[in-house]
Amino acid sequence: MKFIDARVIDNVSVAEEYYEMSFSWPSEETPLPGQFLTIRASDRTTPLLRRPFAFSRFDDGVARIIYQKRGDATAILAAKTRDEPLNVVGPLGNIFPVPRDSGRPVLVAGGVGIGPIFFFAEHIRAHNPLLVVGARTRGLLPAESCPHGIETVYATDDGSFGFHGTVVDVLKTTYSTDDNWILYLCGPEPMLKAGHEFATERRVPAWVSLEQTMGCAVGACMGCAVRVTGGLGYARVCTEGPVFDSREIVWT
């Protein structure tokens, strides 16, 4: 974890309302898949708090994020151009654990969860991962940013591209009992919950990367708590997470 004076290298639209930004990043602070950073979007007091984004890729000296334009902070980010300074703290949080046994990693991404899942897919390319990428509709799929040469299934809720249904529907139709899967999911909470339920029924291990509004993002404020089964009943997404064993989470 470090304070980094980064510079924007590129900032392009990759799907409707989705952007991919690349920026300079010191090699000695190499981020790993699952980890995130925080950006202070502007020097003004609105938006006030730093915003967390997961790394979507790292090449020597260049880091990337894929983000959706949602509100004030991401609108400011989307307007940034080459060479603009970027006030960043990172890398933060834990990582997706690399599968140890021979099981097949199945990586599931939806919405703003695509960035960290793409990063992880590249990282464990040698484990022959299966990538499942979902969106509401075709226009929201950043097809160009998807890692190449990895088996990928696309799913859209409206059937406009790839499989007609949710990513968890894909899992249900693809899975057979001799499959030795290990699941990794990042995306909207209902998707994570459905993924967890699928994993519990089929006795498949599942790792989920969670989102929660953050204050400090370094473990100091207890603001980013989520309900877990152990300890005092809460864990911090910024410190104990963002990646959790899905069985540790109290799903509501």
Next chain:
Amino acid sequence: MDLSVKIGSTTFTNPLGVASGTFGYGSEYEKLIDLAEIGTLYTKAVTPRPRPGNSIPRIIETASGLLNSIGLANVGMVGFVEQKLPFLATLSCSVVVNVAGDDPDEYREVVEYLDRHDTVNTIKGYEVNISCPNVKCGGLALGTDPRQVEQLTRLLKKTTDKPIIMKLTPNVTDITVPARAAEAGGADAVSCINTLVGMVIDTSLKKTVLPAGTGGLSGPAVFPVALAMVYRTARAVTIPVIGLGGIMTADHAVQFLLAGASAVQVGTANFVDPNIAVDVLRGIEKYAETERLTTIQDFHTFIE
């Protein structure tokens, strides 16, 4: 120039502190800023037993502000001594422990326990949180009743020789009333303000965003309110007043000092940019130098 501040028996080397609840127990920020530059680190509240904290979500951003409902989530006094105090003991900045409880006896229990286990005298004072809007007992209820404020102050002064700083709530009609009560009870200083009670409703869900309904508002939005409260408090008591609420820049901090504060704390701004606290200190020193102010008392000579 000597901008040190004396509170009770302790001399704090400079007027800058980082506010309770925004800086954890110090180690969280170790990699981001040089902790030696900070004058005083106010820890997250410590209660007798560990507390899980309030339901989620706990944080929501508002216009230039932050509404929180953390609910004093903390490791408890035993956990604090075992897990947090050893690191704090290695720091060169002063450490003040923020204390909270459900009733006066719980506050006493924490102070007594910490005093007993602080074998190398790491703790330079206690800041008594009688102003948390996010818990049912203790906290705010206690802090709005001057009689209870005075009694609790007296009880804690009897319990420890270390400085007692009573942290006041802005959620009262007249902040000078609890301030005077704290002074009457023997407080060595008062700090103000804690967060202001606030609320946000999600109109599509037709529900308050915070499950608890209300939360505590902090950040730049509260600055003018905090400044007026510090100004009034400094004129009502003779003990030092520590000003906080919404500091984002050195100019804000200087305003607190000119209004009568003897020290300041940076809170929510630590989340926004961990460099702000040290920048604020540098800015105060620079202002003092250009304006030829050599002590904190010099700041108090301009505004009646």
